[in-house]
Amino acid sequence: MSELTLPAPAKLNRLLHITGRRADGYHELQTLFQFLEHGDILHFQRRDDDRIRLTPALDGVAERDNLIVRAARLLQDETGCRHGGDRRGIDITLDKRLPLGGGLGGGSSNAATTLLALNCLWQLGLSLDHLAALGLRLGADVPVFVQGHAAWAEGIGERLTPVALDSPWFVVVHPNVTVATASVFGAAQLTRDTPPISMARALQEGFDAWRNDCEPTVRRLYPAVAEALDWLSEFAPARLTGTGACVFCQVAHEHEASRILQRVGEGWQAFKARGCNVSPLHQALGPYDQLA
Template sequence: MRSLHHCPAPAKLNLFLHVVGRRADGYHLLQSVFQLIDRSDTLHFDLRDDERIVRTNEVPGVPEEQDLIVRALRLLQAQYRRRHGRLPPGIEVTVEKILPMGGGLGGGSSDAATALMAANHLWQAGLTQQELMDVGLPLGADIPFFLFGQAAFVEGVGEALQPVPGPDCWYVVVEPGVSVPTPAIFSAPDLTRDTRPVTIADFSSSLAVSGRQLSFGKNDLQDVAERLFPPVAEAVAWLGSYGEARMTGSGACVFCAFSGERDADQVLAQVPGKWKAWKAQSLGSHPMKSLLQINEL
């Protein structure tokens, strides 16, 4: 096999996000539940006759050398050489980008995770899921989650993952039109850093998706983001009139859960024209898993 096309890189939502402490090196200790949703970037991969990793199209605001996709593939290429004593073929990557940057949806990390899964398959590199997670972690704490491939209770700096049943529901997601830089949120002096730790059992027993409500915990980063970026606060206030609205990640996207697609459609029809908004359904597992199994038949 020399190509793998139409590979999904799905977004995630933070159903809650607590900052429970801070390490001596400055990294924040987090607790969260990450939920995959069926809104995705799409990537296409083709093997080359040389050993170069090449992105074939422009991604606005992301130079090729800084792209997590390219950096992840180069790390996997080096891992392949250590294991097999030679370099694998190069890869051309084409990216159809729809997930916004600075949106808190994990788009760049998801793209990198999909690239690692696809290259591991095309190269027949033989790395396990955990080995791929170890390759991706130095590039970003969200990458291991997308390789983990299911809803997860997340701790540490984002690297400690345990499976957890996520809600079966629909979400309306609003893009407020701003890109929120993560460092600006985590460096804010008024960020809450001492939320009481919770357990998976706390989440599982308290999670309620009923009608237009999703409620457990909060996003500790939201107050800071609303203060620094007023459009986030405006989107939370508007969407909050239909249910419990919450920011995902460090922002800027805002979401609200609904038990059915019809309810989501009704709210989506009311979204002010100044915002981009869309609906998405929760995913039980990463769609690349079934795609790769099909290609192995």
């Protein structure tokens, strides 16, 4: 196999609690990750040299900082296929559909898709756990995309327990502002002391009790996000995902999601998607043990 085209799905944080702050500045979290049947698309073509080439460039993101390129180079360095007689490279084309900095995990999902695709195309034979550990070096959200199952997450988001969540339709709205994650986590008013709860309790309480501890702070700092939350709440309870800027609501049927989309005003981006517990990436690749 010399080429692959694979999805890099979005995620939602259906619940996000901040339970503490570590000495290194990272925050301790409890969250529920679920994937969406919507996201970016990546096209991979194996090269005969060790060059990593990504097109098109993303505005405002230097190539060296792009998580796709960083994931490919990390895999080269980890497996020794960047030097000597076993050089392996890749041409990658990104079909970008998710907004940058929207809280949907786009960059992390891109990195995970790259790790799994290159493990296959380069015939590296690394385990899923090995790839997830590499992904953690790129970002706290990368492992859940590598593992590919909806999950209860703790720590900084890297300690994962697979869960089975309901799979409604979601309407996701991006109010065309960029939320700086650092500004949210650095805000003095951010809730950092939510008492930890068990996964069983969180699942038992369900959606009506779920919340995002970042939402009050993001509302204050970014009025456009507050406006989108208020507007979407006219149709169904709305939540922030991650630190935003995307907000979402859930509905039972696709036609309800379509009806809401028809009313989205100019200047906002929006889409509808079904939630899913197995990542579309893993559905596209097939059982992982057949790829090693």
